[in-house]
Amino acid sequence: MGWWKSRRLRFLTSSVVALFALFVVMRAVFFAFFSEVGDTVQADSGDLYHALGVGLRFDLRLALLMVLPLAVLAWLPRFNLVRSAPVRVLGLVYITLAVLVVVLTYILDFGHYVYLGDRLNVTAFRFLEDTAISTRMVWESYPVVWITLGWLAVTAVMALIFRALARRFLRRAPMPMGTGSKWIGGVVVFLALVFGLLGRVSDINLENPVPLRWSDAFASGNNAVAALGLNPVLFLYDTTLLSSEPFDREAVEKYYPLMADFLALPEQAREPLNFERNVSVQPHRLDVDRPPNIVVVMLESLGASRVGAYGTPFDPTPNLDRIAREGWFFEHFYVPVTGTAKSIWAFLTGIPDVAPEETASRNPLIGHQRNIVNQLEGYRKLYMVGGNAGWANLEAVLTRSIDDLELYEEGDWQSPNVDVWGISDLNLFKESHRILEALPSDQPFFAFIQTAGNHRPFTIPENNDDFETRSPPEQELNANGFRNTAQYNAVRLLDYNVGRYMDMARESDYFDNTIFVFFGDHNNRITTL
Numbered sequence: 001m002g003w004w005k006s007r008r009l010r011f012l013t014s015s016v017v018a019l020f021a022l023f024v025v026m027r028a029v030f031f032a033f034f035s036e037v038g039d040t041v042q043a044d045s046g047d048l049y050h051a052l053g054v055g056l057r058f059d060l061r062l063a064l065l066m067v068l069p070l071a072v073l074a075w076l077p078r079f080n081l082v083r084s085a086p087v088r089v090l091g092l093v094y095i096t097l098a099v100l101v102v103v104l105t106y107i108l109d110f111g112h113y114v115y116l117g118d119r120l121n122v123t124a125f126r127f128l129e130d131t132a133i134s135t136r137m138v139w140e141s142y143p144v145v146w147i148t149l150g151w152l153a154v155t156a157v158m159a160l161i162f163r164a165l166a167r168r169f170l171r172r173a174p175m176p177m178g179t180g181s182k183w184i185g186g187v188v189v190f191l192a193l194v195f196g197l198l199g200r201v202s203d204i205n206l207e208n209p210v211p212l213r214w215s216d217a218f219a220s221g222n223n224a225v226a227a228l229g230l231n232p233v234l235f236l237y238d239t240t241l242l243s244s245e246p247f248d249r250e251a252v253e254k255y256y257p258l259m260a261d262f263l264a265l266p267e268q269a270r271e272p273l274n275f276e277r278n279v280s281v282q283p284h285r286l287d288v289d290r291p292p293n294i295v296v297v298m299l300e301s302l303g304a305s306r307v308g309a310y311g312t313p314f315d316p317t318p319n320l321d322r323i324a325r326e327g328w329f330f331e332h333f334y335v336p337v338t339g340t341a342k343s344i345w346a347f348l349t350g351i352p353d354v355a356p357e358e359t360a361s362r363n364p365l366i367g368h369q370r371n372i373v374n375q376l377e378g379y380r381k382l383y384m385v386g387g388n389a390g391w392a393n394l395e396a397v398l399t400r401s402i403d404d405l406e407l408y409e410e411g412d413w414q415s416p417n418v419d420v421w422g423i424s425d426l427n428l429f430k431e432s433h434r435i436l437e438a439l440p441s442d443q444p445f446f447a448f449i450q451t452a453g454n455h456r457p458f459t460i461p462e463n464n465d466d467f468e469t470r471s472p473p474e475q476e477l478n479a480n481g482f483r484n485t486a487q488y489n490a491v492r493l494l495d496y497n498v499g500r501y502m503d504m505a506r507e508s509d510y511f512d513n514t515i516f517v518f519f520g521d522h523n524n525r526i527t528t529l
Contacts, residue, residue: 007082007169007170008071008074008075008080008081008082008169008170009189010169011070011074011081011165011166011169011170012067012070012071012074014165014169015067015070015095015162015165016060016063016064016067018158018161018162018165019062019063019066019067019099019158020059020060020063022099022103022154022158023059023062023063023231024056024059026103026106027052027055027056027059027228029110030109030110030113030228031052031228033110034110034113034114035224035227035228036117036224036227037224037225037228041222041224041225043220043222043224043225044220047219047220047222047225048225048228050219050220050229051217051219051220051225051226051228051229052228052229053229054212054216054217054219054229055217055228055229055230055231057199057200057212058199058212058217058229058230058231058234059231060196060199061196061197061199061212061231061234062102062231062233062234064193064196064197065197066095066098066099066102067095069091069094070091070094070095073087073090073091074091081166081170082170088166088170091166092159092162092163092166095158095159095162096155096158096159096162099154099155099158099159100151100155102233103151103154103155104151105120105232105233105236106232106233107147107151108120108124108232109232109236111138111142112124113227117223118227119227119230119232119235120232120235120236121235121236121239121364121365122236122239122240122242122365123239123365197211198211198212199211199212199216200212202411203388203410203411205387205388205410205417205420205422207417207419207420208387208388208391208420208421208422210388210390210391212390213390213393214230214234214235214238214364214393214396215364215367215390215393215394215395215396215397216229216390216395217229217230217396218367218395218396218399218400219395219399220399221399221400221402221403221405223368223400226400235364238364239364239365242362242363242365247354247356252273253272253273256272256273259275260275263275263277264277265277290442290444290513291376291378291379291444292444292513292514292515293436293444293445293446293447293510293513293514293515294376294379294444294445294446294447294514294515294517295436295447295449295505295514295515295516295517296347296446296447296448296449296517296519297449297451297498297501297516297517297518297519298340298343298344298347298448298449298450298451298519298520298521299320299451299454299494299498299518299519299520299521300340300450300451300452300453300454300455300494300520300521300522301340301454301455301520301521301522302454302491302494302520302521302522303481303520303522304334304520305480305481306481306482306491307320307321307324307520308320308321309321309324309325309329309331310331312480312481313476313480314470314472314476314477314480314488316488316491316492316495317491317492317495318495318499319495319496319498319499319502320495320498320518323498323502323516323518327516333519335519335520335521335522336352337352337353338522339353339359339392339522340392340450340521340522341353341359341360341361341362341391341392341394342355342359342360342521343519343521343522344361344394344397344450344521345359345360345361345397347519348369348371348372348373348397348398348401348402349369349370349371349401350371350372351369358392359392361392361393361394361396361397362392362393364393364396367393367396367397367400367401368400368401369397369400369401370401371401371402373402373446374401374402374403376444376446378443378444379443379444379445379446380406380439380443380444380445380446381402381403381404381405381406381445381446382405382406382407382408382435382436382445382446382447382448383398383402383405383406383407383408383447383448383450384408384428384431384432384435384447384448384449384450385408385409385410385422385428385450385452386409386410386413386421386422386423386424386425386427386428386450386451386452387409387410387417387420387421387422387423387452388409388410388422389407389409389410395407395409408431408432408435409422410422410423413427413428413431414431415427415428415430415431418459418461419457419459420457421452421453421455421459422452424453424459424461424463424464425451425452425453425493425494425497426461426463426464426465426493426496426497426500428449428451429449429497429498429500429501429504430500430501430504432447432449432501433501433504433505433508436508436510437508437509437510439510441509441510444513445510451494451497453490453493453494453497454487454490454491454493454494455490458486458487458489458490459490460486460489460490460493464493464496465500467492467493467496469485469489469492470485470488470489470492471485472485472488498518502516
């Protein structure tokens, strides 16, 4: 433990502990006095512990982020926290002001939650548009003087704690440390910082270490429980990254008549920008005693230019071509956007993802959406993805929007990860099939299987049953919609895996009463260089 003799390390570690303790106390205050859980909302203990665990990891991340500037000041080459009194003063001023702002954010968050039932987010800035009314409302509604005194008192106590830590650790005489101890200390600090900021220590795909995100707090699908898992400072920051202009109103007004005609909106319903329409039960509704199962397979990055049914040579997709011949082939189906998360959003909600930046799934303010899956009453609902569902914050959309969803993702599979996207598609199909086969035969199910292999880095795993690669001339591949041999074989492997899954499904009890839906995403952009 010679590395623990470092004055800088002991000061920084103690500072992180002090901040983390403060945030834990603030979380306890929110839980005890502001949260609806245990009052008007009842929560499963497992969901509650998960949300609180996520929240504590967010608190640790915030504490580490706040101490990082102090770490920089501590290890400056000449003038630093140890050698220079002015630098120590600068560090104490910084951390005091940081605590002042953070505690104020917590206070505003508490008031925002009491008022609107949501954690503090970017929409709160709208109150600044009418500062006079907002200020008067706050003054007449809350004990502002007592709250201000409490805010300043907490900040003052934390300032005294940091001052005491500085005097205890930074101003004491140095203790001798060997080179080995310094290296060990550096490694320990680096690992603690990495895992603390990452927010997780298990189920980490080293090729794609997805950090803890706000979507992890929504695993239960219950907004009140999720609120216990959010950190107001980090959540506010996340929402400030959203575009303040979600759509171009003038453009929408310009093209509204065209859209209204396309949607066949009745004339009497064509109010300004009204897109609401009521669709009655259609005459082709299936008249069956037992509703059919539904299995949806999303074919990653599969544009029409790489499917044999559309005329592509080299026979890349014989299994999908067979499905097209024997099933319903929607040859004019087209995905107008790139980005898998956009395709999944549109498929589940029926609303095109037109977010101007990133994807709609990354917006925590619209994560809860009506979707067709919830109309399947009495169905088991399953979602299978080989990697981490927290990618693009998709997990929050799934768990918040689909009731009683059973989500299978990285860490739930027996198969090992093969690349950045998790387990291979073949193993994803095999394990998903075993799950579906084990479901009760008297209950219908909806299952969404999200493939990922036909995507960079176009991994061809070692264990692919009897699949074999091919190497047509690359110039001919380029002329027929393929970037290179690797992409061509990735498409072939995706098709092969679909064929293997359908062979397994045909031998199962659920096959005869199941509708299988296959669709590709990414439109055709991935074809071009």
